[in-house]
Amino acid sequence: MKKCKVCRKKFEAWNSLQVVCSPGCALKLAKKQTLEKEKAERKRLSEKRNTLKPISKLKSEAQSAFNRFIRLRDFDAGCISCGRSREEVESGPSLQGGYWDAGHYKSRGARPMLRFVESNVHKQCKKCNGGSGKFSAKEATVTGRYRDNLVEKIGLEQVEWLEGPHEEKKYKPDELREIKRKYNAKANKLQKIIEKTLQ
Numbered sequence: 001m002k003k004c005k006v007c008r009k010k011f012e013a014w015n016s017l018q019v020v021c022s023p024g025c026a027l028k029l030a031k032k033q034t035l036e037k038e039k040a041e042r043k044r045l046s047e048k049r050n051t052l053k054p055i056s057k058l059k060s061e062a063q064s065a066f067n068r069f070i071r072l073r074d075f076d077a078g079c080i081s082c083g084r085s086r087e088e089v090e091s092g093p094s095l096q097g098g099y100w101d102a103g104h105y106k107s108r109g110a111r112p113m114l115r116f117v118e119s120n121v122h123k124q125c126k127k128c129n130g131g132s133g134k135f136s137a138k139e140a141t142v143t144g145r146y147r148d149n150l151v152e153k154i155g156l157e158q159v160e161w162l163e164g165p166h167e168e169k170k171y172k173p174d175e176l177r178e179i180k181r182k183y184n185a186k187a188n189k190l191q192k193i194i195e196k197t198l199q
Contacts, residue, residue: 005029050177058176065183066116067102072190074123080153081128081146089125101129105146106162113169116179119154120162122146 001010004021006028011021020026078085080103089099103124106114114120128142151159171179 006032051173053173055171055173055176058173058180059171062171062176062179062183063108063115065180065187066121069183069187069190070102070118070121071100071123072187072194073118075190075194077123079125079128080122080149081124081142083145083149084125095126095130097126099126100124101126103129103146105150105159111162111166113166114162117162119158122150122153 002013002018003010004025005019006025007021009021020029074080076086079089092099101124102121104111104115105120105122108115111120124146128146147159
């Protein structure tokens, strides 16, 4: 007696290769095996596509995950530059892509090695990050206000470290994949916490 691989009932096999008790169970088993093969093939192709992604695409995906984390981390904070609160900014018209950016104190272009350093990136309204904010045309520039507020937030020593010299950094594909994975996980966790508090 054998146990059917599908319905788990005991049956008398006609030969040693028989693993199911009936034609109906044989069809179900064949369908299940086909789905498993398709799933394995999709996973293999997805992994292959991921290994073939150019470094620019991996960097962009890692940056998106990191930026989302920053916006969620600073959810209740106002703009790091102009100081407008979440309520003030979100009561106005939404710009393309929402109200908020993850604004880099030292830009990715000037300091690419700081692009994923959490203390260098804070929630910033789109106007200030785009250079058209409240202070951009006045004596106190967006960057100057950013620095003043950043000193208050993280301390002068940390700000001076950000402003200091840093070694060049070239990200490897596996590092970028890990950054994306890490910050997606952190962002998802924060998202759940925020959703609970807003209920």
